[in-house]
Amino acid sequence: MVNAHPGARMVLVAAIASGQGKTTVTAALARRLARMGQRVRVFKCGPDFIDPMLLERASGAPVHTLDLWMTGPEQCRQQLAQAAREADVVLIEGVMGLYDGQPSAADLAREFDLPVLAVIDAAAMAQTAGAVVLGLRDYGPVRLAGVIANRVASEGHARMVAASLREVPLLANLPPQAHSLPERHLGLVTPEEVGGLDALLDQLAAQLVLDEDAWSTLAPRLPDAVTPEPIPSLLAGKTVAVARDAAFCFLYPANLDTLHALGARLVFFSPLADDPVPADADAVYLPGGYPELHGATLATAGRWQVSIRAAHRAGIPILAECGGMMAIAESITDQQGHTWAMAGLLPGAVAMQARLAGLGPQSMPTASGPLRGHTFHYSRMATTLAPAACTSKYPSGSEGEAVYRQGALTASYFHAYFASNPQAVAALLTGRAW
Template sequence: MPRAVLIAGTHSGCGKTSLTLGLLRALARRGLRVQPFKSGPDFIDPGLHQAAAGAPSHNLDTWMQPHDALRGLFARHARQADVVLVEGAMGLFDGRSGTDEEGSAAHLAKLLGLPALLVVDARSQARSVSALALGFSRFDSDLRLAGLVLNRVGSARHETLLREALARTPGLPVLGCLARAEAIGLPSRHLGLVTAEDIANGMAGGMAGDASGPERTLDRMLDALADWVEQGMDIPALLDSLPEIDLSGFPDDGAALAAVAGPPVRLAVARDRAFCFCYAENLRLLEAAGAELAFFSPLADAALPEGAQGLYLPGGYPELAARELAANAPMRAAVLEFCRSGRPVWAECGGYMYLLEELADADGAAHPMCGALPGRAVLREKRSALGYRQARTLADGPLGPAGTLLRGHEFHYSEYDGELASPAYALTASDGTQTLDGQAAGNVVGGWFHAHLASNPQAAKAFVQAARNF
């Protein structure tokens, strides 16, 4: 049975991603089979997890995914591991709203029966950290805290003060004290953390605070984080403190995956550094519905995969590659021809931008895109949308009949500039706010909305069946 823990934080930016990546790499260097997961809808952290652990990371979200499907997904991958690390999102108790636990790391930990390891940013405090830890430990009596990891500890004297204060907080062992190490922090941009692909390709400007630039590879950053964690934690003691998780009572998540009868259907799926935001579970559900996935790069390839019967354009950062995407005229023409052929096309966020007529970058320069849908996308300095969404399709299309319900989220800085003559979705936010999103044009559906197909596996079957019927 694997040992498992959820790594949570008091708030965003406290260091839980750096700790998670360093611990994943440190455990992998010991020869352990490590399985990472990510709480919530985030796309970037799972890519970094995979690079650190050498195993694909999967999103677990207690609002987007049915609970049995979520627990089945967890068990399927955890069974192959020696150690399971689940990284939380935001603060431990932050989720879909301010009034309940849905979507929070705490909710996920309880659903899976995992203890939570709480990361505390100890900068500029000493005894006060005890009050903070006490509040977190008592907020939810059904949640077990495995202990604390204190981050950004400034000196040996600072560590002594922190340990003295926390010695008076029973049941909360200090399992690590991590030194301030801004030089190996994760680089970021205004759109968020940079992706694993960008760091690996030397496009992130090196490690934070490091002027050496592109020669700082992703592996070097991960090894530096592992060294940092090794210096501040007793990893064997941590592992000994973690419980073994009995997975025998977890459900089988295969019940909803019965394939549609018929020969395999070839789906072209965009995948490169401009289109890298895609839930692994979405791809698995498409495969289970009978799809054969053929990946291609809108940046580098001149044509779509031969024999493609359907096209899936996930999200990503096309804003940062607009000039290159525009320069690849053969691919833009191929995508436009495919959309006009009547074969099913599904585009999310970055993929939706790619289907529009133009994309205006941060400098205001306009770049031609595929032109399959009218209007243009314009990159803004301020975030345009963020949060969970329930979507209802407004027309019959590749994802099913009008009225099909899906759960997912929105996160984008770009905005649509044009008239929505035929919107694809009616979206409902966590606070009940309703908006129209995207465009539906017969066989083509696109919008800012990122769907998690586990919320409605029938949509995966509908998409594959639409391709089979063409």
């Protein structure tokens, strides 16, 4: 029997290093293909929150995570198979340089036989582009489908780059941009903070010089369907209140999907809008974000602070991750030196700093087994509270982030990827993690 669905063109977009323009190029390509009438799905390789927000705006569809360790090979395979059946094009943005990290973007490409599109910053090179690209291809090796050259000055410059690539096609190029996406200490700013973002994405799509004939030679693929393991309805009948606004925006889409699969009813509220914790909440989830940028607003959000303290006193399980933990400490001192009073569920003061304080994949021990995720923060919390546990860094196994327990509250700089262990998440949100 012939399957009526032809599958999707699937490519991993990678580069020699960070800062080459992977996100810009992936966003431009996603928007361009979507404007051509293609159904586009985008994934992000490795733990990230902000790039997926931007890529979601560019593609018009949620952006999920692919990571051989955190997500796991089977979940990666399942997501790719599903996307290939729903879309015409699947783009996967790599992380750092193609071969950086354990696991790397190259590892992901080889695991699933994904062709690679190499992004190169051609602003200060011409023929040397070929040496860079062939080195990227052969070092692993990986299956290289083509090159997208970023910051190409002219048609002549593009021809020189293309000639240097030998048998590798130059699939597209993008000129230097007068307006780039602004950045801050955790990477790109969120899409809501970029004025005229959709116009900028449309401009990038229009400026992308795409060789449509070369693009059309990429063969669609239809990976074998994978049946996911059923998730028990351990949160059936439970209402989980999720903080979601500009201060609490670091949230994997898979985390919400996992809560739904566990049977939870989700309600959202905004501490920045001084929303109280919903009265019918059986548990509260405070994701990470940028509370330090909204210290003045959170410090004067009286209804929010009173309600989260009342929920804590009532023994309602609370899971606070990174920025969520910062917002329920006693205070936050921001990068300008201003100190703002927070909800005070945890004894301790948070202070921003210029240097990175934590980075990398980690796992948190629970009675249901390890819960995988990552950490990435530029602040430290000084507290007299002793940790109830510590995460383990991957792959070294050395001690990672402190995990604090205060009544039914669990708080840490650790960001959990819920789909890695739904049973552990259910235990955390019912107060039975240890």
